[in-house]
Amino acid sequence: MSVDAANYARLREITDRLPQIPGTGRVEIAHGKIVITMPPVRRHELAVIRIGRQLNEQLAATHPGFVAHPGADLEDVGLGRLRCPDLMVFPESVLEEDAAVYPADVLLAVEVVSKSNPENDYDEKVRDYAAMGIPLYLLVDPRDGTGIVHSQPRYARREGFAFGDTVRVGAWRIDTGGLLTYGA
Known part of the structure; x- marks a missing residue:
């Protein structure tokens, strides 16, 4: 479902004016609504750091000039979406x-499933990232120590893994042995 341009522009203006409220996470726009997420827990952030480090070590050889970067906004005005993936791979020059990062620049989006809203990562973001045309989506779930590599076309291919596995994500390999579950 896309949002009409005028409504999205209004929502985007509101998000740009929202104050940084202590104790809140990121601000996104999805399905015609502004969504404020809870801040991530430490093990969530540790997973992002460890995956990002592995990707950045490999990117120099596979995609010179690209970076695995957390915290950037991902915007698709045509779909009326503003997302904040936990980690994305895109050209550093972006x-x-x-401005926000545009989907055409992104090779991989990574989400570490939150304790508070897992369906967002498993359902809504799978649909959104596929609709945006992002070739790869890595979903990591510290709740149970599993994950899924989604690949194009439109994420029809899904390969599951368990923490401890080394998984292929496009041109890269991610060792998930250093990832921790929320309960450990």
């Missing part, structure tokens, strides 16, 4: 612009 960060020179004063």
